[in-house]
Amino acid sequence: MSLYTAPFVYCPMCAHPLQESIIDHQPRSKCPQCSYVDWGSYSLGVGGVVWNGEKILLVQRAYNPGKGVWTIPGGYVNQGESIGTAIVREILEETGIHTKPLSIIAVRDRPSDSPSQKHDTYIIFQMSLLGGILHAQPEEVSNLGFFSLAECKNLQIASLTLSVIEASRTFSQGLVLNTTVNLIGTSSTLYQIK
Ligand SMILES: [Zn+2]
Numbered sequence: 001m002s003l004y005t006a007p008f009v010y011c012p013m014c015a016h017p018l019q020e021s022i023i024d025h026q027p028r029s030k031c032p033q034c035s036y037v038d039w040g041s042y043s044l045g046v047g048g049v050v051w052n053g054e055k056i057l058l059v060q061r062a063y064n065p066g067k068g069v070w071t072i073p074g075g076y077v078n079q080g081e082s083i084g085t086a087i088v089r090e091i092l093e094e095t096g097i098h099t100k101p102l103s104i105i106a107v108r109d110r111p112s113d114s115p116s117q118k119h120d121t122y123i124i125f126q127m128s129l130l131g132g133i134l135h136a137q138p139e140e141v142s143n144l145g146f147f148s149l150a151e152c153k154n155l156q157i158a159s160l161t162l163s164v165i166e167a168s169r170t171f172s173q174g175l176v177l178n179t180t181v182n183l184i185g186t187s188s189t190l191y192q193i194k
Pocket of ligand 1: 011012013014015016031032033034035036
């Protein structure tokens with residue numbers, strides 16, 4: 001699939017009309033006046049699997065899509081925020097629970113099939129529980145708690161959530177933070193297999 005990427009007709013940096021250019025073998029919108037190229041529209045989300053002994057932290061969605069469905073906590077990554085920082089923040093905001101990332105255990109990818117939708121990628125972490133008191137963020141979470149795997153299966157639960165909960169109990173660790181590699185950019189982090 002290739003398309004002359006929307007949504008911009010005019011350059012969002014300098015307001016000059018964009019032109020179609022072939023860049024990296026793809027037709028893309030490019031500004032002939034400044035260096036702006038429309039690389040596409042992406043959104044990045046994170047989710048966290050938090051075990052407390054034999055029980056897993058779940059939240060019930062308070063809004064659509066999926067209102068009433070139980071999932072692992074998570075949300076969207078802010079521009080300029082690392083994925084590890086984002087998942088700690090989202091879990092704390094939604095549930096009142098303090099956590100620390102251990103590893104990346106799954107990635108769900110969903111390219112857009114319409115120009116009005118973003119290419120949506122969701123990275124799922126295994127987290128370690130540090131403490132805190134359960135407190136639901138009322139705008140996003142209608143209920144929450146720690147549940148055993150057997151209890152999870154009796155809830156109206158997202159199948160992705162159930163899959164990653166079960167996978168998180170296996171021996172495989174996933175991608176872990178590697179701080180020994182020199183990376184370009186002071187805010188860069190690297191997760192890799194060990
Ligand atoms: Zn421009």
